[in-house]
Amino acid sequence: MSKIMKRTLLAGCAAAALAALAAAPAMAQQKTIKIGFISTFSGPVAAIGNDMRQSFELGLDHLGRKLGGLPVEVIYEDDQLKPEVGVQKTQKLIESDKVDFVVGYIWSNVALASLKPLVDSKTFTIITNAGASQISGELCSPYVFTTSWNNDQTPQAVGLYMNQKNVKTAFLIGPNYAAGKDMLEGVASTFKGQIIGRELTLWPNQLDFSAELSKARAAKPEAIFAFYPGGAGIQFVTQYAQSGLKGQIPLYTAFTIDELSLPRLKDLAVGIPGAQQWVNDLPNDANKKYVADYKAKYKSSPSFYGSQTYDAAALIDSGLKAVKGDMSKKDELRKALEKADFKSVRGNFKFGPNHIPIQNFYLQEAVKEGDDYRLKTVATIVENDQDKHVGKCKMPN
């Protein structure tokens, strides 16, 4: 290499370095809020992740593509329904992307696996679905907020409704992972009748429930309670109908029939009750806007997964506004997020001391109107419900 070339190279490097230095202060003024978003975007449950992403994007649209006045960059990562992949993607978001917030998590087992790197790095995290009891209780963290619920709250509401319907004996069934266990315990804790059978099936691979449905038939319960999220819900409800049990033993559900599965279940889902903290027809203004704009933009109905994620965008915005976009004021940001000063699509929204919402749970039912199938709010089962794990949470000040 000639001397001249070397010199040119050196000069070039110096110029580049200078340019970078000059750009740095400019960037500090125009800071971008970086959000890492973890959900499932592949495989049979990709529909859920898709609904969450669309709702988050719609939330950003409604906020003018800014959070707390700052431009936003969202990095979407696929957990492939696997805890080991989820934790790896979480670490990547924290360490190499250096995100300000991590949002998402459908699955309790994925969220539990990813919790440690999030808490250790003090990354603000908004869990928008997974409601593992441990995160509401002993593993609660000042940096982790949940816009959904604790797993057992929804089945607890179903249990209360089963009492109202005077059900004396029940058979419980769900998948064998963190949330499945929470769900069955939830319904067992409020249901006053006798539980005459309890099955946990292999998750996520077992999709044929013939042996379990035969068991339920043989046990002769007055009701079956099922928790099967995502595609498994379609399979379970279909097989329940095919087994001829629909006319004989009523089915009660949690997170099994939603706006994603209803278009495929159609008549098979009509008349099957479930509980939820949000239904598409809740009559508040924020919800009307969300549902109408979602339908206009994506030509489908949003699900509860989406509604919780839409709320997350508004929650982050409210927190960042309070600290004027200064991410270094961690304590103030945390206090601001705890206030939950935003209009939730489920109506009133308030955090308990463990950062889990205190909220109503509604009875919902699938109905057919003309050629359309939709979920309808029938009644309020429980008002201002707080999860029962809050006592185990020692939230540091």
Added chain:
Amino acid sequence: MLYLIEQCLNGIQLGMLLFLLAAGLTLIFGIMDLVNLAHGSLYMIGAYFAATFAAVTGSFVLGAILALVATLVVGMALEVIAIRRLYGRDHLDHVLGTFGLLLFFNELVRLIWGPAGMTLPLPSEMLTAVQVLPGVYYPAYRLVIIVATLVVALLLYVLVMRTRVGMLIRAGASNREMVGALGVNVKLLYTLVFGLGAALAGFAGLMQAPILTVQIGMGENILILAFVVIIIGGIGSIRGAFVAAIIVGLIDTMGRAFLPDLVRQFVSYSAGSSLGPSLSSMIIYMLMAAVLVFRPEGLFPASSK
């Protein structure tokens, strides 16, 4: 007792489904010496075709027939375009090549039908349980699967044992070179056999579609069990595949039905729930290992080479 009969039927129903998959697999493996990982893709394609055609024609039966024909055509085309280049190569090449096809088909289905999956709804008269014995009720549609598969098994038996094509197929399984030397068009025979295997896989997929719904990658888990079935039954043997499929189906279902309760006597509730089904799938693999040790040719070996 009645409960036991119902669970037996569940096991047999799963066995029937495994047989449909394994029969095609064992034909292709036994006669063409081809390890076909893309067999599960043909199962998936059959299900997607059935859901599409049933929606277009408004009839489940018509949709199923059209899907069967379409899967047969796809299978034969696949053989001519891609599979043909794999014969005579190492088994590792087969695995790599057909694994590539599996990924290709998953993406193709995603492009054509989208990622959300489909449903194949049953006629409403199928949504009921039939009394098969006094006091034993069984879902009507699962009964249809059992009967339809028995009919297919019988037809397959007649085809392989009583017709000229079947004779060539059997001859191809025992001595390929000799069949070729006798002036049989082996190329055409292979295309036919591959198409037949594809149609059987497609039939399994479309029969299972109303129960498990139609989704991308639906054939991948069950294909592993189908491979176990053909190893237990003896590669190339349809009779072996039939018996082994029922054995595997019964073990899997009985394990799920009875082992969790049994195991829960000794360990905690949740541990029992995970241990029970794991044990029943372990028994299947232990059976396979035992067969490999004591009868490496399988329970019903196709006539020796």
